[in-house]
Amino acid sequence: MGRNSKFPLSRCEVAAAVGVVASLGLGLAAVYFSMPSSDYSFLKLPRTLEDIQDLRDNLESYTSDYTIQVLVGYCTVYIFMQTFMIPGTIFMSLLAGALFGVVRGVALVVFAATAGASSCYFLSYLIGRPLVFSLWPDKLSFFQKQVARRREKLLNYMLFLRVTPTLPNTFINVASPIVDVPYHIFFLATIIGLIPAAYVTVRAGIAIGELRSVADLYDFQAIATLFLIGIVSVTPTLISRRAQTAWDMLSEEQMQKPITTGCEELDTILGGGIQCKAVTEIGGIPGIGKTQLGIQLAVNVQIPVQYGGLGGKAVYIDTEGSFMVERAHQIIEGCIADLFEKFEHRKQSLVCPYILQPNSFLANIFYFRVCSYTEQIAAVNYLEKFLEEHKDVKIIVVDSITFHFRRDFDDLAMRTRVLGGMSSKLMRFTKKHNLAVVLLNQVTTKFVDGSFQLTLALGDSWSHACTNRIILYWNGNERHAYIDKSPSLRSASAPFQVTSKGIRNVTSNCKRVRMM
């Protein structure tokens, strides 16, 4: 795909990376040139306790005279080691304790460690993300979903991971940007979470003479204390005022987001798009574009969260055989192309590339074909169980809801009751599972007051069942949508167009939304 061949970094990012490396180099050079001439054979990266003791003995005299140089040199080396994942930073922490004492040592270590972790974070963001995207896309999106689910309490989880030795810090630095942990949470968790471990290490550094091996550092008491602190930080996630699953949390976050129709003017009069937690009825004459709109919504509900959509799945109940896979394919390709165009300034792909493939989108539309009213009722009944198993379904489209009920029924009262039962079931789904239900309906002519009027089919037995009603109609040569019934939206109409890419704005002359 064209996306991957573009160089993933923008100019600012390259400039920033170069700037960081340059300043590190500059710092080291400054230290080197400003130090008095002497024997510097002891200056090497500390690998063992003996090295530390060596360094400590030799640097102690310098520290008071050349504090700035030692500090800058120390920070630069520490950040360098963290950024490029060189092991041995624990020795640097011990050294800090040996040279600067407890308070200044802890402050220095926390500052240097946070700066080093941050630069490692950005390096991993730039290089690691695209790499892991291409190597392990499935595992990656699984972990990304897990992280997204726990978004609200992410800080607590991160604190736990930092405080306790559950995961090595290097791994946390590298993995966080890859699974979409935002930087501010990473920063806070690092700067707070490293304090306990830094304290333990720095204190040990003061008594470096008595340490025989690194194992002495972490005795049972120290580790137990760290775990206790960790558990305290993670407890808020376990207790809540009311039982909420992770899905509830995610759904609430997405609840406010409506499903875009693809046409901005239409979205505007709908208050952003088709609302979740509501039943919307869309009616119109044949050929006006009901099925097109239905397929467009089933596609747009799948737009990933990172691109401003809901990242959900769709159920499409086809009662008339109007759903054509080739047309759905066309609409999906149009949607993906528009997403790339809209987010072109983000050179890197925001999600795994395999998510934005037509086959993935097609696989996320659960298609039911029903050929009679009994099958239609059975399908709606079956959805109850189906939606429990597939919690990421965010829209149900029924195309069309009344077709099988327009034949003759011996018992009309029965028909009304069946329709009412079906509509109340669908309404229950919207509330319980936080999804949108879109019912496409046909129109019929009714002879009223000596003239023919267009009304929605089965209007009398059905009109109370939906929350919003939209009528699609021709206005001259243009397709328009009109809000016929809504508890919260003003009656207004907007033009739209059916193109090869799907439902889009009318491009020619600027038609303003007409309020009625």
Added chain:
Amino acid sequence: MSLDRVDKNWLFRGQFMARPHIEPLNPLLHLSSQKLTLGCPLLDHRLRGGLPVGSVTEIAGESASGKTQICLQILLSALLPPSRGGLSAASLFIHSEFPFPLRRLRALSSSSSLSDPLDHIFVAAAHSPHDLLSLLAAAESLVARPPTRLPIRLIVIDSIAALFRSDFDNTPSDLKKRSFLFFKIAAKLKEQARRFGLVVVVTNQVVDVVGSEDGPGRLRVGNYAYLCSSGRQVCPALGISWANCVNTRLFLSRKDMIVENNASSRTTRRMQVVFAPHLPEASCEFVIVRDGVFGVDL
């Protein structure tokens, strides 16, 4: 299926056991995209391959506009193998207009390269909507267990309008009865199209558009504000109810043009896509010659 014969109780208890078949879309890709060629590459190109399997296509036009010619042509193209755009299948032709054009069918089949095509075309006559319904019920067993070695995968009804001409008056109650039958027939056709992977083609007549600006005839259905044929504004018969019953509607028009000082007249024929879920607005000029119906490039 009348509601009386069904246990009304389980409808409410939701204990209906038959689980609808959930089909993930990818395996459906090859089935739903199959098309039946019309016999001419240019016409096929306008229709993105031809007539789709599993849906009902209506061909509307005035008399002698070419509807029956196209129907006969697809009866033969259904026998072609899928590699050539056919279905390798037999067909069922239900006609309500008389007589059945046997001679023309014979002429077309002799010019085609198939062997014994007439053996694989089943013909039945229908005189009323109830005739049609009982024919469709009988056809189900015919389609499920074909008497020849080829399965039946094409049903042509020529024409649907003629079935409803005599039995119904223009009163609201009769019109309502009529539209009930539309939905019953359409549901049956679509069910069979879906279950057996059939192509269903229905022809329809047109009526003149008269009346006030707000009358039902003036209603715009599909891609064109009005349809013209032979210099008159027309619209397909059977109203909006029937329009709701078909998936795709094609319109055939003809225009007689006098050429060269009344010496001769030339007929231009045009096929237009009025509405279709998978087609944009498209039209194609065509001619009817001895070998069949073919599109022409302007």
